[in-house]
Amino acid sequence: MPRVVDHDVQREEVLLATMRTLAAHGPRGTTVRRIAAEAGVSTGFITHYFRDKGEVLAQALRLCNERSQERVAARLEGLEGLDAVRALIGAVLPLDEDRLLTWKIWLSFWGRSGGDEPLGREQRRGRESWRAALRRLLGDAQRAGAIRPDLDPAYEAERLVVLVGGIGLQSQTRGARSFRRKAWAYVEDHLESLMAPAPGADPAFSPDTHRVDTGESP
């Protein structure tokens, strides 16, 4: 059924065009006319396939969140402990054009959905699924002894959500290149304060220094 496939492709084209329009003009400036011009389709195509502008925006946000989840899944594969936590965070840090665009879109909606369902529902779904994944991975890392036993994974997940949100916000105002290095430094400095000391390790030495000091070959 090539006709159906074509329409699915065109529908996704419209949603990608909506994402670009959102990033450039915000939700209020994202009109059906602008989306149509950006996608290279008629406004009739859009009004035929979407109920209204609200539905286009909600579907574009959903696509944006799905792509973010795909980045998460691709990075998490085979990782555990703090490496998994780092991968989950890295998947949403605004360190390349795709993720910068994602943050621009997330921020453009922030605090704006009001009673506007299903947009508000999609916003909450995206945030909550990321926070829940973070909480789970922090719990895993804690059980594996990588994170201090006195910490509460749910609370620490919230602190990391706040940190990553702050980084997303700053990414819209700073020189992108120098910011990339700093973004990871902020995350690493935060994670360091959560880490459990390695069992039996001399706290004055990192594992590598320790190994050299004892003269053992690796």
Add this chain to the structure above:
Amino acid sequence: MPRVVDHDVQREEVLLATMRTLAAHGPRGTTVRRIAAEAGVSTGFITHYFRDKGEVLAQALRLCNERSQERVAARLEGLEGLDAVRALIGAVLPLDEDRLLTWKIWLSFWGRSGGDEPLGREQRRGRESWRAALRRLLGDAQRAGAIRPDLDPAYEAERLVVLVGGIGLQSQTRGARSFRRKAWAYVEDHLESLMAPAPGADPAFSPDTHRVDTGESP
């Protein structure tokens, strides 16, 4: 010259109305017509006293930033060390209606000024003056021995700017009451990781516990 004074008062009324309109509708939805309706003046009054909508927005943002600086000055009075750092942060944490409104306005502009001067200039000025004050107070606290000597006050000021931005962002999505407690917990947990141990103190005891243990009267 009562006429001049009246006009100054009306001008400020227009800017306050602009702030409320910004919080409700964002920069794009803040039209001269809406501002006039909110302020109870004619659109002619606004176009007489302001060059264009861009100037009204920039002046409203400036008023918003000035009010924030007044809150900072009022809280800082007579404080030093970590208490001064806490007061500076507390002055911008979104913990009451005024500061929640301030964050709504800041966020509505975030990443949106583009080439729009003087709006972009006012945004940068507000951010930079707060960051600079934080850096200075962190340096003071470090010289007074309250903050670890190995930390860089400029970098730690940036980390706190990121944290407070993340809190401002979350404040737009959460239940306000439960969030207030958490916002301070996030800040205190962060500050704790910067603190120098008290000289001569047993690191296993807080100063109060220690005092009770040694049986000294305060």
